[in-house]
Amino acid sequence: MTGDSMVLSARRVRKQFGALVALDDVDLDVAEGSVVAIIGPSGSGKSTLARCIHQLERIDAGAIYLDGELLGFEHKSGKLLPLRDRDLSRQRAQMGMVFQQFNLFSHYTILENLIEGPTRVLGVPRKEAEEKARALLARVRLSDKVDAYPRHLSGGQQQRAAIARALANEPRLMLFDEPTSALDPELVGEVLEVMQDLAAGGMTMVIVTHEMSFARDVADRIVFMEAGRIVKEGTPKEIFGAPPESRLGRFLATSG
């Protein structure tokens, strides 16, 4: 499989924090319109991988491509140099990321949260950005919260608003890092439902999650990480059929 038919390709990606190897030769391919779930124990490198893809961390070796374009670096006079901030912002805007903590701008209304990125980073006219924002908020069923501030929303509503904000740049890829882990149990479903709708609509998605039944139902492929490596990768059927005595099997047994 060649990397250039993929929305996202990671090749031998390595990331260290001092002596700690957080990502060790990670390869990942995400095909257009597919959903890849990343599972694994705490500390296995799942967030680091998502953050490296979204260029919140700079990788130490290897390469990550979005639609075949190298992320974070450019070839210049025979050298590989870190990308300048402006080019990096443009690349990052092609990916939407949703975190465990909703990180909406607390001093902006929900509508303003959605307009900020497209108008400032992408130069979309305000009226156009606002129309699109209202449509996105309707899609995540928050039309009645357009003028509210984040603190007036439940955790589930805030997370749905964060998803809408990530969609406002019309990203090629959506990244989720445990988007339901900080939510009260009764609010998890409404967020997973929005994510399921997105997947059904053909969005290309990478989802770090502890929600095993969601991964089983929605993911096309599941990647199991341990100690900075991808230990196993397969369809939900293959992953959940792992022998109980294998490392993956033992992980699944403790993850509900």
Ligand code: ADP
């Ligand atoms: P996961 O998301 O799977 O729980 P992380 O990607 O957060 O794992 O972390 C992988 C490893 O990298 C862990 O050992 C973690 O302590 C370490 N790590 C992550 N971020 C940093 C950082 N900014 N500085 C130092 N160590 C880090």
Ligand code: MG
């Ligand atoms: Mg994490």
